[in-house]
Amino acid sequence: MISYNLDRFDQKPVADFDPGLGIADPLNTSYRVRAEYEDEIPFQDRLAKFLSDPNISKVNSLVIGAWSIEGESSESVVEMLTAASDDLKLEALFLGDIVSEEQEISWIEHGDISPLFLAFPDLRILRVRGSNSLQVGTIRHEKLEQLAFESGGLPSSVWLQVVQADLPSLEKLELWFGEDNYGFDGDVADLAGLNDETRFPKLKELGLMNSMVQNDIAKWIVQQPILARLERLDMSMGALTDEGAKALAESKAFSELSSFKIHYHFVSDEGLELLGKTGVSIDAAEQEEADEDDGEVYYYIGVSE
């Protein structure tokens, strides 16, 4: 469950855009534009007002919150942003700062977001929440440093495009795979594209997260050249158990990571001890226990719904 909206984005405090006040502090604020329940101004009018503000050219980071209280897709948001790209020079964009109480992650509808990559050549950070009907096109971007897709069920049509992308500046990648009930599909082995040093020469921080097949991912990554190039690995929110933890702990390349994060996991104390012995800095908050019912064991990932 996603409980909280962002407080900070791109190292700046997030503030909701108030059409009455306009863009007052573009350099030190990440403005968030979202459908607000407190007044009657529709989201589209709000965003239009934001984009036509005299200070819009000074804005470089932007958070888009809930754009619809009736379940519409982000397509018109993407259109409005790209149409404003003569003035708007985005460096950081969060598309979908939406909490569970507004809309569950797997109910968030998108469209084709590939125009964003073309319209904003200075983009350093892109984070997208939700993946229904999401299309990303062929991803090629010179300056993108951080890319994240948060999902309760990420389809291979998205994550395959990502692992085949051409992102020479990319340092940090986060993929939330989710579960097949909500749209995840594909074979973990197809993540192999991430090994290509020519397309991801700077990748240091990898998040392969929120997956039902977290153990498979663990067993896969210890076989991959990419692991040796990484500094930080994040496998939070998934159904990682001792099986996956053991594979990681036995890997030489894993032991050379500087940090490993599993916020929300199913690894036992013994499993954590194995991981601890590798010398890697382990952040393993939220140790969960599987549910048992009639001899069957059930694991739940951090965010699906």
Next chain:
Amino acid sequence: MTQSVDRDRWTLLADLRDVRAQSFAKSLRERGIEPNLIDYRDLLRGKLEDLADVGERSVLRLESPGDAVDLWSEITNQGREASNGHREPAVSPPEYERGRLAFTPAWYRGWCALLERVRRTLSDRRLLYCAHPDDIVFSFDKLRSQQALAAAGVDVPRLLGSIASYSELREKMHEARLARVFVKLRHGSAGSGVLAYETNGSREQIWTTIESRDEEGELKLFNSLKQRRVTDLRAIEAIVDAQAAYGSFAEEWVPKASCADKRFDLRVLIVGGARAHTVARLSRSPLTNLHLFGERRDLSDLRTDDATNPLDREILDQIDATCGRVTKVYGKSLHLALDIAVRHTRRSVAVLEVNSFGDLIHGVTHRGLTPYEAQIDAVTTFDAESLDRYVS
């Protein structure tokens, strides 16, 4: 100049077998007051003479009818007799079943008729009411109550009005351009019979405590303490339709603020026009107001995570202002309980419902007093003029 209220003369009109009446009587006795006790059952049998003992300018506390099966059945029967041929879901003895949703229109009419009898019989007594029958009747029609609050400038969720069927629900949501709503029993209480419905055009689901059982072609609804999620379209349709037969209405699903990774709403008690006990109820699922036995937190401890951002002064001021506006609508009662949502933006609040009998909260004190003690204390210590506002 009128004579003042006889502060030490109390009558409890209640299900005397219920824990509420027993513990309120105990609180009175601890203050040296021996209450006059009248059971609803006697009034339902027509023994109105019991009310003769209710002294002029004394204090009357009407209690919740509770959930005793015999009381529910008798109230429902009397309401059905007055139904003038309305179509009713069949809920009455001997076929009354434990846990079956009992907040039917017939129950509501029977309950209103009982309260009306009490009101009429006592209309010349000039009593101080903890909860006035008029206010109680009003709070048991949640749709009317919310409409009146909105008209009085109280922030409530956007109302979609009464719902006759699943297809009407979808139509009204479409018109209101809302993808998420709560559908509630018009005459229900707290979380009983509530469902949270959401769609994104292609998918639909509900969260609910309603359990439905198809018995010989009749869909019966039961209330459970366990929430479940229903995603099957036909099941959703059947539950919404069956709920509508009990009388339901829909309102906007106000996104609630979270604390400790759970959603919360507030149960706020008002005594003598001022906010008293205020507790947050936390829940992992959309239905936060199931009962008061779940995880609770003090108002001062509603942080967005473990370190920062308790509710700020501005929100507390809004809650107090909201209480003030609600008491203008529910002006005849010394005591009221409100369920209030703080929106996820933490910038505004919305009243989810008003409850005349919302003061059964264990283990919570305000200025050292339990909810029951706070009301007794108000009657004992308020000046005559303040008390007179609740005399009618």
